[in-house]
Each structure stands twice: as C-alpha cells, then as structure tokens.
Amino acid sequence: MSAADDVDDLVVQFQKSGLRELHLRCDDLEIHLSTDSAQPGISRSRGSVPAPVPRTAAAPVAPAQPGTPPRSRATPVLPDGATVVRAPYLGTFYRAPKPGAPPYVEVGTRVSPATELCMVEVMKLFTSIRAGIVAEVHAVLAEDGQMVQADQPLFVLVPA
Amino acid sequence: MGIKRLFIANRGEIALRVARAAQALGIETVLGVSSADRESAAARLVDRVLVLGPGPAAKSYLDARLVVHAAKASGCDALHPGYGFLSERAVLPRLCTEQGIVFVGPDAAMMEALGDKLRARSAARAAGIPLVPGSDEIATAEDARRVADGIGYPVLLKAAAGGGGRGMVIVKNAGEMTAGYQKASAEALAAFNDGTLFLECFISEARHVEVQLIGDGTGNVLHFGERDCSVQRRYQKLIEEAPCVAMPDDLRSKLHAAAVTLARSVKYRNAGTAEFLYDVARRSFYFIEVNARIQVEHPVTEMVTGRDLVQEQLRIAGGDALSLEQKDVQLTGHAIECRINAEDVDRGFVPVPGTVTRWEPPEGSGIRIDSHISQGAAIPPFYDSMIGKLIVHGQTRQRAVERLTAALDAFVVEGVPTTIAMHRAIVRDPQFISNQLHTRWLELKFLPEHGAAAG
Numbered sequence: 001m002s003a004a005d006d007v008d009d010l011v012v013q014f015q016k017s018g019l020r021e022l023h024l025r026c027d028d029l030e031i032h033l034s035t036d037s038a039q040p041g042i043s044r045s046r047g048s049v050p051a052p053v054p055r056t057a058a059a060p061v062a063p064a065q066p067g068t069p070p071r072s073r074a075t076p077v078l079p080d081g082a083t084v085v086r087a088p089y090l091g092t093f094y095r096a097p098k099p100g101a102p103p104y105v106e107v108g109t110r111v112s113p114a115t116e117l118c119m120v121e122v123m124k125l126f127t128s129i130r131a132g133i134v135a136e137v138h139a140v141l142a143e144d145g146q147m148v149q150a151d152q153p154l155f156v157l158v159p160a
Numbered sequence: 161m162g163i164k165r166l167f168i169a170n171r172g173e174i175a176l177r178v179a180r181a182a183q184a185l186g187i188e189t190v191l192g193v194s195s196a197d198r199e200s201a202a203a204r205l206v207d208r209v210l211v212l213g214p215g216p217a218a219k220s221y222l223d224a225r226l227v228v229h230a231a232k233a234s235g236c237d238a239l240h241p242g243y244g245f246l247s248e249r250a251v252l253p254r255l256c257t258e259q260g261i262v263f264v265g266p267d268a269a270m271m272e273a274l275g276d277k278l279r280a281r282s283a284a285r286a287a288g289i290p291l292v293p294g295s296d297e298i299a300t301a302e303d304a305r306r307v308a309d310g311i312g313y314p315v316l317l318k319a320a321a322g323g324g325g326r327g328m329v330i331v332k333n334a335g336e337m338t339a340g341y342q343k344a345s346a347e348a349l350a351a352f353n354d355g356t357l358f359l360e361c362f363i364s365e366a367r368h369v370e371v372q373l374i375g376d377g378t379g380n381v382l383h384f385g386e387r388d389c390s391v392q393r394r395y396q397k398l399i400e401e402a403p404c405v406a407m408p409d410d411l412r413s414k415l416h417a418a419a420v421t422l423a424r425s426v427k428y429r430n431a432g433t434a435e436f437l438y439d440v441a442r443r444s445f446y447f448i449e450v451n452a453r454i455q456v457e458h459p460v461t462e463m464v465t466g467r468d469l470v471q472e473q474l475r476i477a478g479g480d481a482l483s484l485e486q487k488d489v490q491l492t493g494h495a496i497e498c499r500i501n502a503e504d505v506d507r508g509f510v511p512v513p514g515t516v517t518r519w520e521p522p523e524g525s526g527i528r529i530d531s532h533i534s535q536g537a538a539i540p541p542f543y544d545s546m547i548g549k550l551i552v553h554g555q556t557r558q559r560a561v562e563r564l565t566a567a568l569d570a571f572v573v574e575g576v577p578t579t580i581a582m583h584r585a586i587v588r589d590p591q592f593i594s595n596q597l598h599t600r601w602l603e604l605k606f607l608p609e610h611g612a613a614a615g
Binding site for chain 2: 092
C-alpha cells in the first residue's frame with residue numbers, strides 16, 4: 001500500500017469520525033485535516049512566533065471528498081496582502097553575503113524596497129534579490145546553499 | 161627530468177586542452193572532477209579520473225588541499241591549474257611544493273607579487289614600464305579625491321586584490337567620489353576579503369592589448385606577440401584577436417620589449433600575460449597587470465605563431481630549457497576567437513545551464529574549435545558559462561573576419577541559448593569590420609544599437 005493510499009484512507013476515516021480537526025506528524029510528513037475551510041493550515045504562522053514553512057508541508061485538505069487525491073507540496077496558503085519573492089532563474093540560493101556571515105534577513109526582519117534578501121548565483125553570476133516593498137519577512141522558503149528553480153518562491157513578505 | 165604523470169586541476173575545455181597537450185608529450189594524465197563532471201569530455205579522455213567532491217566548486221575545484229591531496233594520492237609528479245579556479249591562488253603552488261609536486265606555473269612568491277596589483281605596478285615602475293597615471297594605496301575617500309583632483313576626472317577606482325571587474329568603479333567627478341569609494345571598497349572586501357583600493361586615470365576609449373610571454377625562471381623570456389581583446393562586456397572579454405593591427409609596428413615593438421623587460425626583471429617562469437591599455441589617440445600604452453597563468457584566449461596566439469603554448473608550459477615545468485629562441489617566433493596572418501557562452505543575451509546575458517541537444521560546430525581549414533561540448537552534454541549550473549571557443553585564421557584581418565562570419569553562420573547549438581547570434585551581428589557591424597573598437601564599444605554602442613539588454 002502506497003503513502004498516497006494511506007492518506008486517502010486517513011481522509012475517509014477523518015470524515016467518518018465526526019472530528020473537526022486532525023493534525024498528524026510522522027517523521028518528515030505533516031498532515032493537517034479540518035472540516036472548516038477558514039481554518040489556517042500548516043503553512044500559516046501559529047502563535048506569536050512566525051515559523052518558516054516546512055519543506056514537506058502538505059496543503060490543508062479541507063474539506064476533502066472521499067477518494068480525492070490529496071494535494072501535496074502545494075503553494076503555501078498566504079496571509080492577506082502577502083507578497084512572494086521568487087527566484088529570477090535556476091541557481092544556488094544564498095542567505096548571507098558570504099559563508100559564516102549573518103543572513104541578510106530573518107523571519108520577522110522589517111525590510112524596505114532596497115533591502116537585500118538573498119543572493120542567487122548561477123554560473124558565477126550573482127544577483128542580489130531586493131525586497132522591492134516595505135514589509136516584514138514572514139517566511140523563508142528555501143535553504144541556504146541549495147539549488148532553486150526559476151520562479152521558485154523564496155520569501156513570503158507581509159505588510160509590516 | 162620531464163613530467164611523468166600530470167594532475168589536471170580544472171574542468172571544461174581547458175581540462176581537455178591540457179590533457180591533449182600532455183598526451184602529445186607522452187605524459188600520463190589524471191583528472192580531478194566534481195561529481196557533476198564525471199561524464200565530461202576530459203574525463204573520458206584522461207587515463208584516470210578522481211572525483212574530488214560534489215558539484216559546487218567550493219567543495220571540489222576550489223578546495224586546494226583536496227586537489228593537491230588527490231594529485232599526491234594518484235602518484236602525480238606535476239599539476240596544471242588551467243585558468244580560473246585556483247590557478248592564481250598562491251596556496252596551490254605552495255601546497256604542491258610541500259608535497260613535492262611540480263606546479264605548472266610560477267612559484268607562490270611570484271604569484272603573490274604579481275597577483276597584488278599594487279605590487280605588480282611597483283615592479284612595472286621599477287622596470288621602467290609606463291603605467292596608467294594613478295595612485296598607490298589610498299586609505300580614504302578624501303585621499304582618493306585629492307589624488308583624483310590632481311590626475312583629472314574621470315578616474316577608475318580598483319581593488320588591489322582584484323580581478324574580473326569586481327571592485328572597479330568609474331568616478332566621473334569629485335561629487336561622486338564618496339559613494340564610488342564606498343561601493344568599490346565594499347565590493348572588493350566581499351569578493352577578495354581585502355577592501356584596499358587604488359585609482360587610475362580612466363581612459364575612456366582605450367584598446368586592451370596583452371603580450372603573451374614564456375619564461376624559464378632564470379631570466380630568459382620570450383614573447384609570442386600581442387593580442388587585442390577590446391570587445392568586452394563588463395570587463396569580460398568576448399572576442400580576442402592576434403595581432404593588434406590597430407597598433408603601428410614601431411609601437412608594437414616597444415610593447416613587446418616592455419613586457420619582456422618586466423618579465424625578465426622578476427625572472428618569470430612559465431606562461432604569463434602582461435596586459436596593457438592602448439590609448440590610440442595618444443599613441444601610448446600603459447601597463448595594467450600580469451596574469452600568471454595560461455589564458456582563455458591563448459589559441460589566437462597559437463594560430464598566428466604555430467606554437468603549442470600548453471606543451472611549452474609542460475616542457476618548462478618539466479625542467480627543459482626554452483625550446484626556441486625569439487627569432488623562431490614568427491607571426492603569420494591573423495586569428496580571431498569568439499567565446500561561446502551559454503547565456504541569454506536578450507535577458508541581460510543571464511547564464512543558462514541545461515543540456516545541449518544539438519551541437520554542430522563549423523569545420524574547415526583555418527577553423528579551430530576548443531570545446532568540451534558534444535550532443536547530449538550537460539552544462540552544470542555551478543561553473544562558468546563558457547561552453548566553447550571558435551577560433552579562425554586568415555591571411556589578413558579581413559580574411560579572418562570573412563571566415564569567422566561564415567563559421568558563425570554554420571554553428572548550430574540547441575538546448576541552451578548561446579552568444580553565437582550576438583557574435584554573428586558583431587562580425588557584420590561596420591565598426592567591427594573597420595576595427596574602430598575600444599573596450600566600451602560593445603556596451604556603449606553595439607548593444608544599445610541592437611536593442612539588446614545591456615544587463
């Protein structure tokens with residue numbers, strides 16, 4: 001039985017159970033089921049500390065129909081007024097100007113249009129990505145030193 | 161003594177070029193690759209391949225200890241650094257010496273002396289070589305303004321440890337100095353971990369000329385004529401020619417003599433290039449820097465001299481005396497090289513990695529292709545965007561341009577965007593054809609006229 005079938009079964013059981021909300025975490029898989037479509041999913045910040053979106057976060061499946069394939073690794077649900085900053089091209093994502101230096105920004109950093117968020121490098125061409133707006137960093141979606149694809153979301157900015 | 165087994169500490173076309181030169185001399189070859197280059201053309205050609213590490217250069221080609229360890233462990237008695245990567249870092253020859261491995265290039269002390277632009281300027285001044293009017297190290301923006309006021313604007317701020325245009329800022333007037341100084345110093349610090357600056361008079365319409373040199377380390381130095389590399393974008397050369405037909409013969413002789421005098425004064429060993437700016441209007445040339453390695457554009461010199469510079473490097477490193485005298489270096493005809501880069505010219509020259517689905521380079525007499533690419537070859541995202549060099553030779557510059565035009569038209573590459581289409585337009589431009597060029601011609605005239613994003 002595949003993981004997708006497991007998730008399908010889980011959705012069916014959840015709907016039969018009468019539960020309003022189910023949150024399950026197993027190794028690097030995280031699933032959040034809810035009957036309330038207004039309910040925030042995993043990718044939203046909880047509590048007072050905004051959390052980066054886990055790489056393996058599943059989109060909220062709510063309300064799900066039996067047999068509907070679960071959406072996996074979909075775009076995170078964005079807070080109101082959020083802006084997604086994307087990679088200009090395929091390349092390596094750098095959060096700091098050089099190894100060992102502090103990151104340009106962290107979650108919660110207030111940024112202005114000229115604030116550098118990161119660098120993307122492909123074949124020795126370094127491009128600094130700037131915020132472009134006045135905002136606050138809500139989430140960092142890529143890992144330092146990793147390859148990112150063209151147009152891959154890198155940061156979520158929200159109105160400060 | 162002679163080299164028996166050579167470690168090639170590079171990738172791409174130059175790794176292939178060095179491997180072929182070594183094999184022609186009967187030298188065994190070992191190549192250190194990143195995991196992204198296991199299937200490369202050079203990896204298929206050499207006798208043995210060692211995987212240094214993963215794709216990112218910092219963990220493979222740029223790790224000097226790892227590279228020298230691999231050379232030692234594979235029983236190599238010599239190491240060729242190619243160009244780029246570690247080729248101009250003194251740590252590489254130093255580690256090689258520690259391990260009893262011959263470095264194909266100058267020793268660490270000379271590399272340090274020539275790699276620091278301020279020290280290279282001092283050496284040139286001591287040898288009586290004309291320098292671009294400028295300063296020694298400058299400590300503050302105020303000092304820079306004082307020097308610039310004396311020289312006259314515009315001036316060019318440069319990083320002492322610099323290269324490749326990083327840490328270089330043009331300052332047009334005194335009011336721009338503070339901002340320019342801060343920008344150049346910050347760039348230099350970020351790129352070279354050294355924010356030291358100096359400044360030079362900015363010659364707005366200069367040609368870039370450079371002299372190919374080979375020394376044996378005892379003061380014997382030969383020159384192989386000069387190259388003209390005035391077609392540049394952001395201080396990166398795109399087209400190189402030999403000889404520089406825009407320079408009158410008497411001045412060319414003086415240029416060669418200046419370069420040889422400089423190299424002799426430091427007892428230069430192996431292949432190197434002395435770079436100069438040529439102010440056509442004033443009929444003057446000025447020393448800029450020395451590149452203590454084989455250069456990308458060395459094939460144009462090989463095409464007009466008929467000499468194999470990489471083989472000569474290996475012979476000298478192996479302890480041989482120079483195999484020829486100055487009178488044996490005779491120039492015939494004209495050669496031009498176009499660098500073919502995997503870049504999207506219409507999107508500001510952004511490099512584009514990918515897979516080459518079709519690769520049909522031109523063939524014929526007077527045409528040379530230096531490339532590691534074939535159909536199906538992968539262009540990894542980690543390294544330089546140059547995927548090959550097209551070099552042509554003709555009896556005159558005009559013949560060479562005609563041959564180059566036909567060769568570019570026949571060159572088919574699919575799978576990634578390349579700079580070939582831009583080269584086709586350049587070689588048809590009246591100013592290129594009439595050789596009315598300077599180092600900013602491409603950016604200031606050609607690209608705007610052709611509607612390409614200057615980037």
